[in-house]
Amino acid sequence: MTYVARKFGFFIATLWAVVTLNFLIPRLQPGDPAEIMVKRLAGKDAALDPAQVKAMRAMLGAPDGSLWNQYVTYLGELVHGNFGLSYTYYPYSVTEVIGQAFWWTVVLVVFTQVVSFVVGVVLGAYAAWRRNSRLDSVVTLGSTFLGTLQPFWIGLLLLYVFGYTVGWFPTSGGYEEATPGFNWPFIQEAVSHSFLPALALLIVTPIGWILGMRNTMIMNLGEDYIRLAKAKGLPDRHVALKYAARNALLPSVTGFALALGGVLGGAILVETVFDYPGLGRLMGEAVENKDYPLLQTLMLLTTAGVLVANLAADLLYGVLDPRARRAEG
Amino acid sequence: MTLLDVRDLSVRYEPKASRPLDAVQEVSFAIEPGEFVGLIGESGSGKTTLGTALLRLLQRPGRISGGSITFDGTDITALHEDDLRSLRWRDVSTVFQSSMNSLNPVVRVEAQFRDAIEHHSSLRGEAVTRRVRELFDMVIIDPKFMTAFPHELSGGMRQRVNLALALALDPKFILLDEPTTGLDVVVQHSILENVRRLQSEQGFAVLFISHDIGTVLDLSDRILVMYAGRIVEDQSAGALLREPLHPYTKGLLGSYGDPRAETVKITYVPGRPPDLSLDIVGCSFAPRCPERIDLCLEKTPPLEPLNGGRAACHVAALQRRDGGAERFGEPKRGFVGPQFVKTGDESRSALTNEVVLSVEHVSKVFERRRGFTVTRTEAVSDVSFELRRGEVTALVGQSGSGKSTLAKMITGVESPSQGRIVFHGPQGDKLVSGFKGRALRDYRSDVQMVFQDPYSSINPAKRLGYVLSRPLANYQGLRGEQLRERVLELLERVALTPADRFVNRYGYELSGGQRQRVIIAKALAVQPDIIVADEPISSLDVSIRAEVLELLSDLVKESDVGILYITHDLLSARMLSDEVIVLNGGKVVEHGPTLDVIRDPQDDYTRTLLEAIPNPF
């Protein structure tokens, strides 16, 4: 259990460090942190836009009181989810804006990532087990080819074919008339709007898992414990699943948790292509409109996401690989 | 009925990147039910390949290219995997050569017994657990380790677990491929005794692969000797010992002696085995054989019945024909090649030379911090001794006894926690304690090391000339013609002659013994005062060990270098050293002139070590 405790401790410490740096960096220079921040982000010579400074100040808190007092206030705001006001969507708060986009991305991305992972790992394992078979060649060559394509490029292609030419799917947005909420018309609309972006991601994301899993599995197939499992006369399926795949899965699982953390980056382009109302698009907008409070918060969120994913990966690894638990524990 | 019948079996590897190679060539032999057969041969002779073929576990690029394997009346040479499966483990099981990794690392030990047992028998649930517990008892492991993961077991325990696993379904035949290589001698000894006892109780047949003829002789009823992919001799253990037929067998036997004897002679087989990817005309042992005649270079000797056994040697067959002894001489029992002799007088020469390094009451404590708990281990405790110029001190002890820690302190890599080590160099005394950077580099010109594994310590892709000129240029600033001369001199010194031919050879072209010579030459290049040799022969084939021992021995005689020879092998300690220190649990348990210690050991551990030396003579 010390393993779990240590990983948790590490997680808390890093998260605290990230949050604190976020607080400290704008204050390290003399002057009004909000102004400095805006200047830094907008470029030295740009004129200060008072609205921007105001929004930033709402996020950073006014520079009064001792540094310690400011810090305490800042942490308090964070804990209560107050990240200031969005500049683009003024007068909505950043929290509200992100809150709306959050679930769109989470559902789209988590769904596609999980499906990609499962499909990728299974195909990769199978290709490795039946190495040099026709299926293996098709999978490997296909992956290598598709792997050279970019998801946004595939997105554009899908949009052109199924959106504009054939017209089977809507070309932008997340829903049309239905009221967002848990009701049937909305779900229908949301699904049909999400279909193409999901497909664009589903064509590309499994490839990494396929090739990675195939490689580790092929390496593992040379291990002595696999030879011994064969010598034991166990059925092929048993050897493939319980011995080879079980061990080959370990690096992929860590990779998966990490990929989930860094998912926002990959989603941006696809969401932008389909004008999908998620965090990726929001990030794009924030950059374009110099909406620093929003941008800052998204960054903080992404970092936190990566940290959470790291923690999840570590914990999962501890469960899956008994050696990890002891090696450092 | 014969249990295993192998006829003209050949195995070929066809790697993509290099020439095909026939690792096993027309091998024929049979094993009866309950028979314990040993298979010996040097590294690369094809033992594992043969064993893997018998199990039908060859993987690409290897395949059976000829002959047949019949097990219990069924021809399994080309049997489909589905039909093989019912034979596997229930009738035929195995312990692999590198079985350290043959347990699934992420699954508890018991589950790895369970899948095999449940797949092949009707036992389920609690009955399986009971069976596993029974098996653990057989191999003398506490059943509480059933729920452990493989990494929680020590090497020796893992090996016992593998053995238990092999016994799980009462097989008729078990292939043991060097089941104890890499383990401590004392552990090896006890595991092999366990094997022998279980075999006589349960009556399964065994093919026991090893490169160590002593253990094989101890355990086996019959012995197969393999050389360059072929069986060259097949005799009962007793007959083989009394009258070895093939010169290679004689060479193997000659590499052992009784360390207690007044005069010990051990022989070695110079040279190296042939490249199996090239066509060999005549006998493959001919280039290394002292009994060779012209016929040997023309015709491959067939494996023929001889003296109640079988042998593949022209001379052995001719000598035993009617009137053969007159034409070809009496059969010889020993290997008539080079030998290394150590007499009792040499061993008794007094320890009088000048002291070059003194170890004074040295202790080393390691602290390991884990969270808030600190564990302290005393790896070496209160050890004192001296190294002298022109003499060899052997440091003997089992793994974990602190040998390597002591070596690290003497070579200046670690510093003692207590006590001190003083080097009495030409520039006066120097306190040795955990040097770093430049100081360590300087100290390297005083103290050099030779390690266990000659295969990884020189770059195989570089020419020897380059390998040797590096330290000469770095430490002595030699250049040009001078450098070249010195390189040749070094090669001569370690008997790699003619030196001008060896300078241009690559590391990979050399035999293990030759590589170890290069490493010794490299150590000598800086003209050190002390050489620390950590198990320099243990990774070498027995047939060539004496070659390296002799070289080290000559070096000491000729120069005033002092050697610390670290080993767990008392025979080699006898051959090389003037003085022996036995270390156990970090403490010196025995210390004295070599012959005294070996003839009259005081400590239990020393006695176990002596017993562990195979002594078939």
Ligand SMILES: Nc1ncnc2c1ncn2[C@@H]1O[C@H](COP(=O)(O)OP(=O)(O)OP(=O)(O)O)[C@@H](O)[C@H]1O
């Ligand atoms: N997968 C492989 N591909 C190509 N050549 C191989 C392969 N495995 C073994 N060989 C070659 O076959 C020959 C016999 O090897 P093998 O492992 O059977 O020897 P061994 O007698 O078991 O040696 P050791 O005592 O070192 O275990 C060697 O020359 C080796 O290089």
Ligand code: SF4
């Ligand atoms: S056949 Fe000739 S070369 Fe080969 S082992 Fe016999 S004597 Fe030596």
Ligand SMILES: [Mg+2]
């Ligand atoms: Mg082998």
